[in-house]
Amino acid sequence: MNFLRSASTAPQFRSPATVRDTVLAERGAVDPVSWPAYVAVAPLAVPLMLAVVVVAGWAVDVHPFWSTPDVTLSEAAAIRDAGELYRLLVYEHQDPNRPWPVRAGMDGTEPDNVLPLEMAVRVKRAEIVRILLDHGATVGDAAARTRLICIAVTTNERDVLDALLATGDRTDPRAKCPSSSE
Amino acid sequence: MVNPIHTDRRWRTVAYVNAIVVSLALGYFIAGNPLQVNDSLANMVQVQKAGLREILVDQFTSQGFLRPLLWAQLDITFDLARGRYYETYKAIHIAQVLLAGLLVVSLLRVRTLPSACGAVFAVAVLFGSRTFAGTVYEGFPINTYLTIVLCCLSAAWLALGSGRRWRDVSAVLLFAFAALTVETGLLVWVVLAAAWIAGARGVSSKGLLVTTALLVGYFILRFGPLDVGTPALDERSSGFGFQVIERDQLAVMFADRRYLFYAYNVLSQLAAVLFAEPKSGVFAVTRDAIDGSILPYQVIAVCASTGATILIAWLVATRWRERREGLRSNRTSTFTDTDRLAVIFIAVLGANALVSYPYTKDVIMSPAGAFHALAAGAALATLLERLSVRPARRLVLSIVLCALCATWSIRLVAINYALREHAWIVRNDWTEVFGVNAPIDFTADSRAVALARTLQEQAILRRVPASYFAQPHAYRVLEIPW
Numbered sequence: 001m002n003f004l005r006s007a008s009t010a011p012q013f014r015s016p017a018t019v020r021d022t023v024l025a026e027r028g029a030v031d032p033v034s035w036p037a038y039v040a041v042a043p044l045a046v047p048l049m050l051a052v053v054v055v056a057g058w059a060v061d062v063h064p065f066w067s068t069p070d071v072t073l074s075e076a077a078a079i080r081d082a083g084e085l086y087r088l089l090v091y092e093h094q095d096p097n098r099p100w101p102v103r104a105g106m107d108g109t110e111p112d113n114v115l116p117l118e119m120a121v122r123v124k125r126a127e128i129v130r131i132l133l134d135h136g137a138t139v140g141d142a143a144a145r146t147r148l149i150c151i152a153v154t155t156n157e158r159d160v161l162d163a164l165l166a167t168g169d170r171t172d173p174r175a176k177c178p179s180s181s182e
Numbered sequence: 183m184v185n186p187i188h189t190d191r192r193w194r195t196v197a198y199v200n201a202i203v204v205s206l207a208l209g210y211f212i213a214g215n216p217l218q219v220n221d222s223l224a225n226m227v228q229v230q231k232a233g234l235r236e237i238l239v240d241q242f243t244s245q246g247f248l249r250p251l252l253w254a255q256l257d258i259t260f261d262l263a264r265g266r267y268y269e270t271y272k273a274i275h276i277a278q279v280l281l282a283g284l285l286v287v288s289l290l291r292v293r294t295l296p297s298a299c300g301a302v303f304a305v306a307v308l309f310g311s312r313t314f315a316g317t318v319y320e321g322f323p324i325n326t327y328l329t330i331v332l333c334c335l336s337a338a339w340l341a342l343g344s345g346r347r348w349r350d351v352s353a354v355l356l357f358a359f360a361a362l363t364v365e366t367g368l369l370v371w372v373v374l375a376a377a378w379i380a381g382a383r384g385v386s387s388k389g390l391l392v393t394t395a396l397l398v399g400y401f402i403l404r405f406g407p408l409d410v411g412t413p414a415l416d417e418r419s420s421g422f423g424f425q426v427i428e429r430d431q432l433a434v435m436f437a438d439r440r441y442l443f444y445a446y447n448v449l450s451q452l453a454a455v456l457f458a459e460p461k462s463g464v465f466a467v468t469r470d471a472i473d474g475s476i477l478p479y480q481v482i483a484v485c486a487s488t489g490a491t492i493l494i495a496w497l498v499a500t501r502w503r504e505r506r507e508g509l510r511s512n513r514t515s516t517f518t519d520t521d522r523l524a525v526i527f528i529a530v531l532g533a534n535a536l537v538s539y540p541y542t543k544d545v546i547m548s549p550a551g552a553f554h555a556l557a558a559g560a561a562l563a564t565l566l567e568r569l570s571v572r573p574a575r576r577l578v579l580s581i582v583l584c585a586l587c588a589t590w591s592i593r594l595v596a597i598n599y600a601l602r603e604h605a606w607i608v609r610n611d612w613t614e615v616f617g618v619n620a621p622i623d624f625t626a627d628s629r630a631v632a633l634a635r636t637l638q639e640q641a642i643l644r645r646v647p648a649s650y651f652a653q654p655h656a657y658r659v660l661e662i663p664w
Contacts, residue, residue, distance in 0.1 A: 040583035041299045044306055047594040051207035058210045068645040079650035083609035087642050131613055
C-alpha cells in the first residue's frame, strides 16, 4: 500500500510489536493500548490554549494578558513606571505640582495623597525625578525644597540628591535636616 | 476504515495550525514591545545619514566584522517604511517568527499522530529555548540572529527536498546572503554539507560545490584584500565561570592565554544548547545551587534542555545500532529524514559553537538551538512510534515524557511572559532618550532628533502593562532572561 511507504521513516528493523504500533500510527488510528504515550504530550496543550486566547483576543481587540490599569502621576512614580509618567505629563498634560492619590500597597499599606516629586524621591529613582523636573515639576518654596532634600538624605540616593540640589537657588540645606548623616 | 490520505492531511494540518497559533501569540507580545532604544535607534540614525552605497563601502573596509547585507537590509527597509517604522519592523519580526514555526513543521514531514506530537513538541522547544529568546526580545531593528535561523532552516528545507535546479540556485544565493549578513550565516554551508553527507540530494553535488567555492572565496576575501580579521579579545564583555568579565579585564586576564578563553567559550556554548547551563558563559545554576538561592525556573530550564538532549541521544544511538545491524545482515539501511535532521543538528551545534569563540552569548547559538528543537521533535515522534507494548514500561515512559513536555510548556509560556515584562523596560528607556544617558550624540543632527522624537512618541503612546501589576511570584517559575 502506498500510504504505508509514505511514512517519514524508511524501512527499519523493528520488533513485531513496534511494527504493529507503527502501522497503526501511520494509518492514523490511535492504538488504544498506547494511549498513555499521547497523553504524555498533553501538557503542550496548555500553551496552545493560552495562545488561542491571545490570538482570538487580538483579532477582536480584547487583551486578557495585556492589562494596563490607569495610574495617577504619583502612582506612576511609586511603581517606577517612567513611560506612563512621561505619557501623563507630555501627552495628557497632567499637573505635576499637585498631590495625586496613591492606592494602598504601592508605597505603604495605607492609601495616600502625595506630590509626584516627593514619591519619586521616596522610591529613590533619579530618572523619575529628572523627568518630573524636566516637565514642569517644581520643588516649591525653600521649606518644601529642604523637606524633599532631607527625604533624599534619609534614602541616601546620591543621584536623586544631586538632581534636587541643582534646583531652585542651588543652596545646600542638608545641615537643617534632622539627624542628617552628611 | 479511516481514509489514510485524509489522515495524513489531518495530522499535518494539526501541526501547522499549532505552529501558526503559537507563532502569532508570540507575535502579539512582540507587537506589544516598542522598538528598542539600544542598538536600534543608533542603527536607524546611521542608515538615515548615509546612502546604501556609502554604507556598503564602509562595511567592506571595517575591522572585525563583515556584514554589508545586514546594513543593506536596514537601509532598504528604513526607506520602505516611510515613517511607519514601528509597523514595518514589527511586521517583519512577526513574519520571521511565523516562518520559523512553519519551516520547523515542514522539515518534520508530519504524516502521522506521533509525528504531529513531535512537531508540536519541536515548536515548543524552538520558541521556549533560551537561545531563541534573544531573537524575539531584541530588534536592531531587524533581528539578524533570527534572519540567520531562518536561512539555516531554509537551507535544510532546500537540502531535504527532491533534487531540482532551482534548489541549487536558491542554496547558492541563500549562502551568499547569509554569509554577508552576519558571520554565523556561514552555518548555511554547514547545513548544506551535513545534509549532503547524510544522503540528502535536494541540493545537488554541483550546488554544494559552488557554495563551497563561495565559502573559500569568503575567507580569502575576509583575511586577504579586505583584511577584516576577527574580533579582538576585548570586543565585548563575556561570561566566565560564575561571573561576567568586563572588556578591559578580559584583555588583562587572557592576554597570554587567549586560546584558553576561546576554548571555554566554545565548550560553554555547546553546553548552553544541550543543557541550558551555562547561561551566556556564566554557570548561574551551579552558582545559585551552591549559594542556596536557586529558583524553580533554573531547574526547569536545565531539566527541559537536558531531557530534549537525552531524547536526541536516544534517537542517535538507536538509529546507529539499527544501521549497524542492517549492514551486518546485508540489508540496505538508508538515512531517513529523521536521521538527517540529527546529523545536521550535530554538525550545526559544533560549527555554531566554533564560530562563537570570541565571546559567549546565548542568542549566537540560535541556529543550533533551532536544530536542537528539530532533532528533539523528530526523536519524540520516533519514540512514540516505537513504544513498547509492555504496559509498565509504557506507563513509566509516558510519565517521564509528560514531565518533559510540562517543562517545555512552562518555558513556552515564559517567553511570552518575559516579552510582556520587556515591553515595560523598553518603553521606560524611551523617556531618557534625550537625557543624560542618551544613546547617541544628537548635536547638529536635526534629522536624527526628528527620528528619535517620532520613535519616542510611538513608544510612549503605546501603553504596556507595568511590572508592578505582574504576578509577584511568577519570576520564580517563568524565566526572565536578563
